Amino acid sequence: xxxxxxxxxxxxxxxxxxxxxxxxxxxxxxxxxxxxxxxxxxxxxxxxxxxxxxxxxxxxxxxxxxxxxxxxxxxxxxxxxxxxxxxxxxxxxxxxxxxxxxxxxxxxxxxxxxxxxxxxxxxxxxxxxxxxxxxxxxxxxxxxxxxxxxxxxxxxxxxxxxxxxxxxxxxxxxxxxxxxxxxxxxxxxxxxxxxxxxxxxxxxxxxxxxxxxxxxxxxxxxxxxxxxxxxxxxxxxxxxxxxxxxxxxxxxxxxxxxxxxxxxxxxxxxxxxxxxxxxxxxxxxxxxxxxxxxxxxxxxxxxxxxxxxxxxxxxxxxxxxxxxxxxxxxx
Numbered sequence: 001x002x003x004x005x006x007x008x009x010x011x012x013x014x015x016x017x018x019x020x021x022x023x024x025x026x027x028x029x030x031x032x033x034x035x036x037x038x039x040x041x042x043x044x045x046x047x048x049x050x051x052x053x054x055x056x057x058x059x060x061x062x063x064x065x066x067x068x069x070x071x072x073x074x075x076x077x078x079x080x081x082x083x084x085x086x087x088x089x090x091x092x093x094x095x096x097x098x099x100x101x102x103x104x105x106x107x108x109x110x111x112x113x114x115x116x117x118x119x120x121x122x123x124x125x126x127x128x129x130x131x132x133x134x135x136x137x138x139x140x141x142x143x144x145x146x147x148x149x150x151x152x153x154x155x156x157x158x159x160x161x162x163x164x165x166x167x168x169x170x171x172x173x174x175x176x177x178x179x180x181x182x183x184x185x186x187x188x189x190x191x192x193x194x195x196x197x198x199x200x201x202x203x204x205x206x207x208x209x210x211x212x213x214x215x216x217x218x219x220x221x222x223x224x225x226x227x228x229x230x231x232x233x234x235x236x237x238x239x240x241x242x243x244x245x246x247x248x249x250x251x252x253x254x255x256x257x258x259x260x261x262x263x264x265x266x267x268x269x270x271x272x273x274x275x276x277x278x279x280x281x282x283x284x285x286x287x288x289x290x291x292x293x294x295x296x297x298x299x300x301x302x303x304x305x306x307x308x309x310x311x312x313x314x315x316x317x318x319x320x321x322x323x324x325x326x327x328x329x330x331x
Contacts, residue, residue: 064099065091071103072226079227086230093237095262102229105219108180112222120148124156128191128200131325135204138318142311143212143281146302150215150222152183154208161188167256167267176207178214183222185211201319206282213277216300217270232299233269239291240272246288248275284309 065087069080090098122136140148161174175190187204194200214220218232239245247253253271258264273295279286280296288296297303 064096068099068103068226071106074227083227083230086234090230090234090237093262094266098233098266102218102226102233105180106224106226106229109222109224112181112183117149117152120151121153122155123153124158124187125204127158128156129197130201130204130322134318134322134325135201138205138315138322139208142315142318143209144301144304144306146304147212147216147277147300150183150220151185151212154185154187156187156191156204158189158192160190166258166263175203176211178211178220180220183215183220185215198319198323201322205315205319206278209281210274210278212281213274213300214270216277217273219270221299236273236295236299237265237269239295240269242289242291244289246272246276246279246286246292248279280308281312284312 065084068087069083072083074080074083087099094101120136120140122132122139125132125135135154139154161177174188176185176187178185185208187207191200191204194203218224218229218236221229221232224232253268253275256264256267256271258267276288276292276296277300280288280300
């Protein structure tokens with residue numbers, strides 16, 4: 001998900017003045033980012049989602065837009081025309097394969113809705129000396145319920161995973177990824193690179209906030225209609241392409257490079273959305289533009305009242321409590 005650039009602090013210095021509303025917030029933001037940057041520079045990790053891509057296997061060869069509209073079951077002509085307009089715009093940007101992608105995602109969501117969902121499961125972190133129930137409690141109590149409902153399981157496995165090639169981020173190991181079929185977030189062995197428990201917890205939570213964004217996008221979210229998936233992707237795409245739209249401090253989104261420009265945009269927009277969610281949770285002082293704020297309220301919070309600043313402070317308290325607890329004593 002993230003790539004460490006050669007000079008991340010240089011890029012940070014260019015944009016830091018845009019990320020704070022006033023000097024007090026700017027100082028607070030600066031201190032947090034500089035501290036956090038040291039963790040990423042040390043680990044050199046990325047996270048990705050291993051989900052459907054713009055592949056010829058899901059290409060609609062015959063009247064792809066018409067077939068999709070038929071699939072939705074929408075019989076209102078005005079709404080059909082609106083859907084057709086949106087899909088044509090998305091096809092221009094991402095190729096006609098985007099229609100098959102959205103249909104595949106929606107079919108998976110329909111299957112997931114038929115499964116019985118229990119409470120969030122957190123597993124495997126005991127190998128890092130962290131009590132699973134502590135992480136579960138922290139995430140349950142400090143992230144929006146509507147967003148968490150899209151995740152069934154978060155697991156850590158002591159196994160390395162090489163970064164896939166579609167982003168062309170060479171030499172990077174995956175720290176975490178999502179699975180659209182099982183609604184799971186998986187963390188990989190790269191987290192073991194931290195020597196301090198505080199850094200392990202902090203990095204895991206940071207990556208969790210990003211992966212939670214992926215789990216609440218136009219592909220992963222189970223409780224969206226086909227029409228909403230189209231609208232969601234179109235709105236985030238438009239926001240990403242606007243001049244002055246948010247970019248992550250480490251330059252990860254803009255570093256994604258694929259020879260196919262439509263695929264490259266597809267990957268960048270997906271990581272842009274996950275990055276918005278990540279920074280919304282991890283750095284609540286950051287100032288997004290009004291459209292980006294509206295997107296978070298509409299598609300991530302889904303109408304839920306949520307104080308990201310208060311919940312971030314509450315999460316800090318949970319981390320302190322975890323640092324005071326020895327896993328092996330607690331067992």
